[in-house]
């Protein structure tokens with residue numbers, strides 16, 4: 001299957017921009033779309049066959065339920081069998097936006113979409129492309145993150161192409177996703193039976209913000225755990241799988257900044273015969289020994305090795321841009337003598353760290369790094385969301401200094 005990429009201009013979206021995407025969706029096919037969090041791989045949520053295609057394209061286990069995307073709050077009453085007052089309060093405050101609510105499903109929602117569960121995950125995205133796609137198709141769109149299962153979620157159309165080229169007919173390119181981490185998920189299906197609402201996945205909307213409208217909301221212990229433990233089974237099925245992982249071995253180093261820098265420098269020096277990466281921040285990047293990822297010579301080398309990717313970036317709208325041979329080329333031809341230092345945002349604004357984390361993990365794979373060290377992120381409103389992803393990507397490998 002040819003995968004076409006269609007670049008859209010957010011400032012002047014027209015119904016014609018969505019014609020092809022709507023035709024594909026209505027005939028049961030899949031379209032990748034941008035959202036404010038990450039790219040989603042969308043199909044008709046009421047069509048079990050479309051759900052099957054989503055699982056197949058991602059290589060995702062089919063017991064892992066999909067989020068249903070809506071563009072009008074009233075859809076809650078069609079998709080859920082009961083809508084508790086907490087859901088209405090959260091919708092009023094946070095929708096449209098990066099919040100997903102789990103509610104008891106109505107009979108209309110097929111089990112193929114919910115992974116066999118009697119609950120359904122519902123989200124009303126704020127992204128104007130996603131919004132218009134839902135509205136013009138007149139469908140509810142089931143959409144998991146548009147990455148191959150296990151890989152970091154995708155925050156740019158190029159990343160979607162990298163993972164799903166040949167597996168889906170169309171990617172709508174809306175540029176970089178603003179938030180860069182997936183939505184906060186809360187479980188409200190339990191409140192009717194008197195149980196406490198839970199946060200199943202931390203995200204851009206924080207526990208503190210949620211507490212303002214849902215007093216007493218707590219984290220599912222599994223999502224903030226630093227150790228994989230049998231007695232903490234994640235309630236969101238997707239949280240139990242290996243996730244977000246780069247191909248190389250990632251280790252988080254946690255402690256005071258100076259100690260972290262010293263430890264990473266020592267480790268990176270020790271193993272310099274391997275291809276090593278360091279995830280740093282604007283504040284610490286110059287304290288590490290190695291070459292910066294944004295170094296001009298390194299980027300020029302990458303560009304030379306990446307003619308196909310380049311073509312991808314230069315054209316506003318394009319058809320199929322070839323296979324992923326260029327990644328293999330880069331791996332074979334780029335000699336890396338020193339560790340590569342990636343700048344993942346700034347500690348002064350942890351939203352910038354959230355926005356850049358998945359791309360940095362993907363860039364590690366592009367350079368075929370074997371060993372990666374990352375700083376830890378303990379402060380700031382988004383630290384739970386960031387660490388939740390990073391700890392999974394590291395397979396719980398954390399060194400304390």
Ligand code: TXA
Nearest residue numbers: 037039040065119120121144145182183236237238239
């Ligand atoms: O920001 C987002 O939420 C993105 C964009 C595309 O909207 N979507 C996304 O979907 O991250 P996905 O499928 O990659 O992650 C959805 C998570 C999975 O961990 C899944 O197990 C959980 O939500 N989930 C979905 N339905 C559920 C349900 N009924 N009960 C518990 N967990 C559920």
Ligand code: MG
Nearest residue numbers: 144145153238
């Ligand atoms: Mg996902």
